[in-house]
Every structure is written in structure tokens, then in C-alpha cells.
Amino acid sequence: MRQGLGFSLRQMSGDALCWSPVRGFLQMAQTLPNRVRRSALVCGVVQGVGFRPFVYRLALEEGLAGFVGNDTGGVTIEIEGPEERVAAFLDRLRCEQPPLARIDSVTVRELAVTGDVEFRIVASEVRGNVSTGIPADAATCPDCLRELLSPLDRRYRYPFLNCTNCGPRFTITRSIPYDRPQTSMAKFTMCPACQNEYDDPLNRRFHAQPNACWDCGPRVWLVGADGNKLLEVSLTSVFANSANSAHPANSAHSDPIDQTISLLLAGKIVAIKGIGGFHLSVDATSQAAVMRLRERKRRYGKPLAVMVRDVEAARAIYALTAEEELLLSTPARPIVLARRREDCAIADAVAPGIPWLGLFLPYAPLQHLLFADSRVRALVMTSANLSEEPIAIDNDEALARLGAIADAFLMHDREILQRCDDSVAAIVDGAPQLLRRARGFVPLGVSLPFDSPPLLAVGGHLKNVFALARGRFVYQSQHLGDLENLTGLEFFRESLDHLMRTFEIEPQAVVHDLHPGYLSTTWAREWARERGLPLIAVQHHHAHIAGCMAEHGLTGSVIGLALDGTGYGSDGKIWGGEVLIAKLGSFERFAHLETVPMPGGEAAIKEPWRMAFAHLRAVGLDLESAASQAGATMQEARLLDRMIERNVNAPLTSSLGRLFDAVAAIVLNRRVVDYEAQAAIELEGIAVDEADDEPGYAMEFINGNWAAREPLRISTASLWRALVEDLRANVSKQCIAARFHVAVVNAFTQAAVLARSTTGVTQVALSGGCMHNRRLARLLRVKLEADGFEVYQHRSVSPGDGGLSYGQAAVAALLFHPSKIG
Ligand SMILES: [Zn+2]
Ligand SMILES: [Zn+2]
Ligand SMILES: [Zn+2]
DSSP: OOOTTSSOOSOOOGGGGOOOOOOOGGGOOTTOTTEEEEEEEEEEEOSSSSHHHHHHHHHHHHTOEEEEEEETTEEEEEEEEEHHHHHHHHHHHHHSOOTTOEEEEEEEEEEOOOOOOSEEEOOOOSSOOTTTOOOOOBOOOHHHHHHHTOTTSTTTTOTTOOBTTBBOOGGGBOSSSOSGGGBTTTTSOOOHHHHHHHHOTTSTTTTOTTOOOTTTSOOEEEEETTSOEEEEOOHHHHHHHSSOTTSOOOOTTOOHHHHHHHHHHTTOOEEEEOSSSEEEEEETTOHHHHHHHHHHHTOOSSOOEEEESSHHHHHTTBOOOHHHHHHHHSTTOOEEEEEBOTTOSSOGGGSTTOSEEEEEOOOSHHHHHHHTSTTOOEEEEEESSSTTSOOOOSHHHHHHHHTTTOSEEEEESSOOOSOOOOOEEEEETTEEEEEEOOTTTTTOEEEEEEEEEEEEEOOOSSSBOOEEEEEEEEEEOOOOBOTTSHHHHHHHHHHHHHHHHHHTOOOSEEEEESOTTOHHHHHHHHHHHHHTOOEEEEOHHHHHHHHHHHHTTOOSOEEEEEEEEEEEOTTSSEEEEEEEEEOSSOEEEEEEEOOEEOTTTTHHHHOHHHHHHHHHHHTTOOHHHHHHHHTOOHHHHHHHHHHHHHTSSOOEEOOHHHHHHHHHHHHHTOOOOSSTTHHHHHHHHHTTTSOTTOOOOOOEEEOOBTTTTBOEEEEOHHHHHHHHHHHHTTOOHHHHHHHHHHHHHHHHHHHHHHHHHHHOOOEEEEESGGGGOHHHHHHHHHHHHHTTOEEEOOSSSOSSGGGHHHHHHHHHHHHTOTTTOO
């Protein structure tokens, strides 16, 4: 079973392609008795990543004849020569693959010797990419970076250089096959120098589809908020600014990249066109600049991602672990969440109220050029959008939507064809976990433990990601954001259309969440009806747990701890603190948090004081005390009480996320939040330095009846009494937060122990949005393992609602194969 993020964490290095001098064909005496011919079909991420030239070089080095070519299944190779050389070739094929390749399987067959004397790269089949799709976008490789910063190189400071080991892929591609005419590079005709590189199998740019240079490729320019062009970059201006005296001096500041740097250093907001969309950028070390951006975006709480030059610069901001360094440096370049140093230079307004920062390294040449100026230390690089709308990608669209936010726009004429936000990852409990799957990971497939028919799983409502499944793989879309508005739904449609074309998948069934009110559910019903396709509804928390199971190849029974915000339950209530006895195809609810009303429904998510009030009233606090603890006026308290009493807009929930909100509201006095789960995240944040073994608050079990399928309930009554007592005794909020975490860990571990004694199941799968809480994830794993459980956590798929569609696909795929797994 593949672990990690679905890619190798090894850093990109040109060394992977080092090779000894060609041994030559003369070695191949055709009459040798041990001469053999074999074919090898290589599947995985093997197209558009320099795999054929890599095979070509290996064959030359081993002195073998034959050919290599792309076809519908992957890359096909035939090799002929002495048996030991063929064996060495096949070994090296598996060990020395190019940086961006990922081999899933190699199928070798014996063939008759033909007497071939040379090795060739043969032309692609007409339609050749259905199982390999389009590669993911990859960060500028070390070789390209060296050229970018070398005044003697013909691509010195060229903002769009790339090679087969790096550069944009998914975001510039319209359709398959992945060839230049199907990309937004189609309008740029390669100059003779670029064409020569492109045609030479021994060149690093052999068939690098976005290959370009100053003479033939895209350009970058700077415009003001009014859309008028300020400066355009040109070869002359670049060399005029360099020390290269061969070029006559121009004006000293004619480069739009230099001009952008000056604007940023002066505290201005610049919208910068990147790989998957525009970023809004400001100097991350300037509190005033960051506050200006927040005021213009009207986002005051949500943490902003920060880009820094390199790992060394990151070390000055984080206390980085080796795993975090590796994660920061992978070709996918995700935003990595890690603990900030207290004394770091980043403005407090970047991530107010929490001890972590989301940091990432430059992944496009244009970004490297900004950091080539030593005065640029750290830049906020946040997706250019308004709240949860899709990221802006088009030049005109950016001007129209961001004109009131940005002071200037650094644009270019290489069109972005697929919107793609930055991915987010973290080291969770010692290993990488992908929290938001987007640029660098899409459209890489995540494997299933068994084959699936072609399926569409539409995911959830917020943080939507859909998935297409076929065979052994599920292809999740990029993070699409909230499907609450038409722009969100339009983005969903566009991306679905693109991914269906990319993999040539025609779904035979549509999978959706059980929630009848999700826009994704309504849409799925309509879409399936138009096409006459069967619909499969999967309960939200079953999908969460099934996702974790499928990722680890688990096909038996598990105890699933679905610790989540909110999801529609089989009984019509809102679930989210669930202990399930789950198989991939079915589940039973063994235990759950005691339900409490959510006064105001959705409003209770945005105003956690409502949850605090509801919890305190539920455990018997009088109106006045509950109001005062929750920070509510008596008028508000009476109104909420009436809603709860009359059961008006106060649905019952067993959500752990909402319990976190309630505790955070009281402990931190946070009445309202600017983004989902902000209060809960802050509660995790203040516990960060507390000891792991703080005694937790007690939580009792209210007996269920497993034989009658009546779940056990986990009561929060004692927890609340003890917590209020601690507050009155002026126990520090840090300590209360730590005790609360331990209480949750103890209660769910105890529930798992009871589930094990009832069912004999010893494997535990952890999932749901609360598993973004790294303290909770770590403590739960430690405690469960100490109690003898085998614990599984998400790695390649998000534990939050971004992972739902993968779990939905796994559940539905099994329904089509009931005979295979019990
Ligand atoms: Zn490169
Ligand atoms: Zn060129
Ligand atoms: Zn969920």
C-alpha cells in the first residue's frame, strides 16, 4: 500500500538523471546465446514527466536495442540484448525514475528476439493518455533555477523557464493528450533554439511542452488598478539591469519585477499571476501592509499564507523538523502549517491568535525572481478572491474582481486554463498529511484496494472536492471551495467537465451525501436523472471513515472515530461525534456524543456563543449563569431558550466540532468567528505548550443497547461542571484547553474499548474535520495504541470534507463488487 502523499518526498535533483558514457551498440553481438527480448508496460505517472528520454538514456547506457513509446495504458518499452543487461535495465527502471514520475506497476513479458540493433523513441499513439491523464504542476527544478539566476544563460531572469522535470502541467492544459497544442502554450511558436532542445532526446527539455525563452515565450507586465500598463519586461531591460555589459544600459528601473518589488516594499498590495491563479501579495513583515490587505478584503481573522525564499529563510520563522523541511521542498510545494518562532519577523496580523503559520517556498520562476532581491524576506501570498469565491485566473477577471483590493497587477500572457489554489499540508503525528488537495497534487490518483467502475462522487457542501473513480484509482478534483453560490457551482461544472475529458471517464453511477439540502446533492440528482444513471447516497461520516480505510487498504471492519463539524445523520439529526463500527459497504452507530440543540442552525457555527449557551443549558445551568458564561445578554439568552424549548430552528447535533466551539467560546470569550472552526483552532493553539498528561475532565457513558442497535451516548454533563468550576477558580485557559483535549481523547478511547469488547474489532480509523487538530490526532493515536489498538489516520486524502468524495467513491465502488470483499 502506498503511503505518504501519493508522491515521493525525495527532493528534486538533477542527479537522478546522471549517466555514464554511452557504451555503444557494438557490444551487442547478435549471436550471443543469452540474448533476450522483453516488453515492459509501465503504469503510473509516466507521461509528460520525461519518462521516455529517461528510458532512452538507460537503454543506451545498458547497450540495449528496442523502443519506447506512450500508449493508452502508460509507457510501453521493448528491449533486446544480453540477459544480464536487460535485467539491469529493468532494475534501474524501477530505482532511478525521473523526479516527477511515479511508477504504480511494471508488467514484463517475454518476446521473441528480433535482432534489433538500435534504440528508438517512437511517436505517441493518437490518443494515448487515458490512464495517465495530465501530470500535476511542479516547482522550478534546481537546474532551471540555476539558469534563471545565471547572467550568462540565455534564459537569465526569464519568468517562464521550465523543463521536463518542472513547470506547469495541469493548470495550462485544456484536454488530452498532454501535448503543446492542447495547452495554453499553443499560441507561442518555439524559436529554433527551443525547438532543437524539444526535439533532442538527450536534452532536459525533450518534449517539455511549455518550453519557452525570451525569444519565443510568454511575457510579463505590470498594470495599475485602472488597468493601464505601467511596464513590460523585455530582454533589453533585464540585461540592462544585470552586470552584463554586453547589453547597452537602459533606464535603471524598467523591469516590472523590480517595480513590483519596490511597490511591495513600500507596503502596496500587488495581485500577482501565478500557476493556478492570482495571489494577493503584501510584505508579510509589515503589520500595516497586512492590515491594509485585511481591510480591503474584509477578512480579519483567517490566517494568510506566507512565501519565503528557501528552507533557510523558513528556519528563521519556524522551528522546522526534518520532515517539515522535506514537505516544504517537495515539487508540489504545498503550504506547510508549522509552529512559528515567537521572535520571527512575520507581522502578527498574518495569523492572529494562533501559534502556527502556513509557509511555502517559491514554485514558479516569477516568484523566485521576486525573492532574488535580498530585501524581500517574506510575502503574504493569499488566493486572490473575495471570501470563498473561486480564485481569479484571467487578466480581465482579476482586474474586475480585485480592482478595489490591489494597487497593481503583475500579469502575463500564458493563460491559466484550470483554476487551482495552493495545496495545504502538515506533519501530523510524525508523517505528512494533505489537508487541502490542489496545485501539485491534482490530478494524481489515489489508489483503492479494489477495482471501481467509472463513478462520479460529488463530495460535500463546504470545501467541496469531487472525485472520479475508475479501476484502481480515484482522481479527486482540486479544492473547489464552498458550493453556496453560483460561481462555486460553475467552477464545479467546469472542473468536472475537464477532468472527465482528461481521463475519458463516463460515470456509470453518481454518489452523493445523504444531506438532501446540499447543493451537491441537488445537482447530483439532476445530473443523474438527465443521464439515466443510478444514484448512491452515502452517509457523511461513513464516507469519512471509508476514506481512511480505503487509503490504507482496509477492507474488514474498523472502529471509526468520525470526529467532525456537522454532517447529516441517518436519523435526520446532525452528527459529528461518532463511534461507528464500519465496513466499507456499511456501518452501525455504536456511540455518539449526547445531542444538544444548535440554536439558529447555521448561525450557531458562525456564533459559537450560541453553542456554549445550548450546552450549558443542556447540563442544567440556570438561565442567568448560562448567559453570563456564554457572554450573552439576557435578551439573547431568553430568545435562544425559547428557540430550544419550542424546537424552532434548533436542530439536535452530536457534533464534536460544535462542542469544541462551545468550549472555545467560553474559555476564549469568542462570541463570533470570521472563518469556520476559528474558535476551535484557537483553543488548540493555546494548549500548544501544555503537558500531554494533564488530567482530563470526566465524561460519562449513558448506556445504549447494542443488541437493540441503540447507540451508547457520551455525556458532557460532568465535563461542563468541572470546566465551569475551573473557570471560577481562575485556572489558566491554557490548562483548561489541555484538560478538555484530554477529556475528548479519554472519552473516545473508552468508547473504542467498549466497541472492541462488543465486536472484537481492534483497528481504529480516525477521520473528520476535528482531525485537523494536530494535538487531538497525536494524543488519540498515543492513547489508542497504549490500549492495544491499531490506529489509522489520513495521509493522501484530507480528513475534512475535502476528503469526502474519495470515501464516497470507495463505498460506492464496493457496492459494485459485493462478491470480492465480505
Ligand atoms: Zn526544470
Ligand atoms: Zn525560444
Ligand atoms: Zn465532515
